[in-house]
Amino acid sequence: MAALAGCGTVPAADEPRAGPPGSPLVPGNRVELLVDGPATHKAMKAAIAAARDHVNLETYILEEGGVADEFARLLEKKAAEGVKVSVLYDAVGSLGTPREYFERLEKAGIQTCAFNPVRKMSKMNNRDHRKILVVDGRVAFTGGINVSEAYTRNSRTERRRTDSEDKKAKEGWRDTQVRVEGPVVAQFQRTFLDSWLLQDCGAAAEARYFPRLGPRGGSRARLVKADPQQGESEMYGELLSAIGKAKQRVWLNFGYFVPDPATMRTLTDAARRGVDVRLVLPGFSDFWAPVYAGRSRYRELLAAGVHIYEWHDALMHAKTAVIDSRWSSVGSTNLDWRSLVHNYEADLVVDDARFAQDMEKRFRLDLEAATAIDPKTWRDRGAGSKVKEWVARQWQYML
Template sequence: MKNPVYFHAAQFVAVFALFLLAGCSSIPALVPDMAMRPSRPVQLDGAHGPLSAAQSKTILARLKNNATETNIFDRHLALESELVGSPLVVGNKVTLLVDGPTTYNAMFTAIERAKNHINMETYIFEDDEVGQRFAALLMKKQQSGVQVNLIYDSVGSINTPKAFFDTLKQSGVNVLEFNPVNPLLARKGWDVNRRDHRKLLIVDGQVAFVGGINISSVYSSSSFRRVKITKKNQAWRDTHLRLAGPVVSEFQKLFMATWIEQQGEPLAPRDYFPVSKNYGHEVVRAIGSSPEEPYSQIYVTLLSAINNAETQVYLTNAYFVPDPQLLAALKQAVQRGVDVRLLLPATTDSALVFYASRSYYDELLNAGIKIYERQDALLHAKTALIDGVWSTVGSTNLDWRSFLNNQEINAVVLGQDFGLQMQVLFEQDLASSKLITLESWRKRPVSNRIKERAARLWARLL
């Protein structure tokens, strides 16, 4: 969900003001030689800390076994470690969750089983049927002795009444409003452009949920239903993950860092970092980005992965407004013989982003990039699959706002087993999508071309 506030003519004055505020922002340039430097050995972490060089080598060899030829493991991962800093963690179980109903049911189950604490961070927390169910369950757990800590974004949840969050506070839930819209409540320099777009739930420090799904009833329907879709019952297509294992502590660190940076009330003492144990065999990296940092860690990670792709780059994204580096990386991948496919929405909740995205179609199609538009559902997922072995799921859109102004969070999962699940899901989406060809695209109405050019002017702010 891009933004609950829809743009009308009167709001363009405010948008122009934001443009002035953001005028100095820029996406950092990756030095071309970075991807070509000799790689140092990739270090993996386990439940009890860093693994030995021999252990790391054995696990990486297992990941590469029977995989499509790719240099992701040999070059990209070592570079990624230098750029990002967070460890690759082994011993995790990752469950792919498709759409709201499946994700919410898994979340409700985890919350019900909570015994120590629940940490939730979300962009949108609506006062609707789904939001009220979450609120009731969180208050119930708080009253049973489980400490609940909640971060919600001020802009994302601007339509949610203050009384809704006051009720949570009165029950004992520790509630923190991220970067309040009201300048009188600002904890430091007021900047309405900075937002917490993360979707993160952590239960007892053992289980984490990460992805693109907010707390809202718009996600109440599955996108693969075999029923007639109307505007009233349109399903939202999204992707989330349930993670169990040592990597959860890395997501916990990101939650804690945001809480401290936003000057939240001291957290009640709980076992936030319990002794880790192995739940599975997945290798996962937790990546969080913040505009407080010199560059977007998720952006440079994805760009590096694309630059090192050998066979395929499959991107699924709700809001695709690329910067010049990302455009160049995708085109260069095609020139190397990589199969580059973009799965984008045919309908959207943000007309400006929709037309700005389409303003790039001619250039992309002309370069040999395949573009598909998901039909009969509003595509909101943010995922990538590269060479069948490098996957990411999270909150990050492929636009300037995510890379410059938002706090975002993603999980990178390595390995062919999970990659195969992502491949199957991508192909299922393609079966419900329309392939856009250059010939047909150039026959679109003049009115659409005008909208695209106008929206392109606002690309950096959307």
């Protein structure tokens, strides 16, 4: 075990850094909360089916299977109708998908591009973790949901099953996405096109990417990003700033929670000044180490008055925040080193009390399905768990 000591030491230059938002908060947006894979994929496919000019899809995981086949058939149909279709997928996240799947799309006239192919070893650790769909420059989606078999069932169905956690880690994930209309869609479009150009994917198809966008709702919103080339995360700065200013409540769901020192200070300071700080986190995951690395921080958080809850009936994968019944975020950024330092990420920040009400309602439902962590019981947990926590924490920089 001593040989592992220091593995988690973080180079000072690679600690998370907050970047200023690259886009303004713009008014006039309609933001719809989508819960779990089936509802999200249904809404995404409906938007694609209505496309008249172009479809731009950017995803971390494009996994061969029933879900991906449904998307492929729909995209092929739209391409045959003359709609310009472009698909950007992460080369590592989609590593298990056969080349034949992408060749099928290309034969249909769809542009495809792998983000940071594995042959580029210098960029191996920088992954495109974003999940963005833009249709006709008028409708956009983002959140934590991939094109994957993990989303064939919703988490409510999964909670009624008595399967093992290993099996639950493969299906029925609890996740969140948003559907957006209004002026902020242009920020999604610019982000996708910048990613396409960054990867030298070839010229973007000729399309009306930036139509005139009038007001569609009452939400002020902006898209915030993480860019490892710049060494900054806009979401990191936005979230910590919002928590630092919180007066009443900070309610967070994160599928991967391996907090850096600044995040720990911000959360504990908020709890100590009387803010209701609640974390809903996974009780198990598709990889054990992040769960235990996060648990290694529970004692300090609980001592400060932070309330922690774990999900055990389905895999919690959402990345959301709602603060003081006004400020909300939904996106791909986890509260871990991988998201804040290594990955390309995208999150929607929303300033709107009405949307925050929807977020709080969903958070309360998540609390009902979660198990509260009791401080005394946590102190008395077994030595085996403590060893796993210590080992996982040594690798926090890579998690």
